[in-house]
Amino acid sequence: MSTATKRPRLDAETIDFRRRVFEIAAELVEEAGVADVDEVDPRDVAARYREATGDASSRTRPVRIALLLADPARYSPFVDEVAIERALAFDWRVIERLSDLEWQTVTGRLAAMPDPWEMESVNRASRPGVSGDGWSLGDLVIEDEEPPARSPRRLRFEEGPESIRQRLLAAVALARQEREGAAA
Numbered sequence: 249m250s251t252a253t254k255r256p257r258l259d260a261e262t263i264d265f266r267r268r269v270f271e272i273a274a275e276l277v278e279e280a281g282v283a284d285v286d287e288v289d290p291r292d293v294a295a296r297y298r299e300a301t302g303d304a305s306s307r308t309r310p311v312r313i314a315l316l317l318a319d320p321a322r323y324s325p326f327v328d329e330v331a332i333e334r335a336l337a338f339d340w341r342v343i344e345r346l347s348d349l350e351w352q353t354v355t356g357r358l359a360a361m362p363d364p365w366e367m368e369s370v371n372r373a374s375r376p377g378v379s380g381d382g383w384s385l386g387d388l389v390i391e392d393e394e395p396p397a398r399s400p401r402r403l404r405f406e407e408g409p410e411s412i413r414q415r416l417l418a419a420v421a422l423a424r425q426e427r428e429g430a431a432a
């Protein structure tokens with residue numbers, strides 16, 4: 249997939265539409281005895297979808313359904329949790345190959361983190377309080393314990409391709425704005 253491709257925000261209706269299209273295509277794979285969903289006739293998928301839902305909108309045209317079926321890795325309505333976990337750990341090979349829904353899931357989970365780029369780092373500028381009940385802002389670190397400049401997580405983030413990192417930063421910022429707007 250091209251790293252320059254902008255990812256759409258998927259609503260529940262779009263996710264449900266894609267799920268139904270792929271389920272119908274899977275049924276047709278079994279019936280027709282073909283190897284994969286990209287070999288199914290999109291006209292048959294469109295006809296069955298319209299029959300099952302009564303939706304005759306432009307998105308059910310065979311040409312649009314053919315685009316979905318031609319790239320199931322991108323348009324899949326299903327989430328691979330292993331891929332999500334690897335993406336959250338900044339495995340850039342996985343991030344580059346996420347489906348639209350997986351991308352949205354990753355950005356949503358990163359947006360929910362207090363600091364998604366430094367979650368492994370510890371507040372090393374302070375020590376647990378004398379009472380032992382957490383970190384205190386008053387106790388200083390002993391000078392021989394120099395904290396690392398960047399956490400291992402931050403270093404993994406910085407290893408990624410610049411274009412994808414920028415898109416990820418922008419997508420997480422947008423997801424945070426949406427979360428704040430929904431909470432208000």
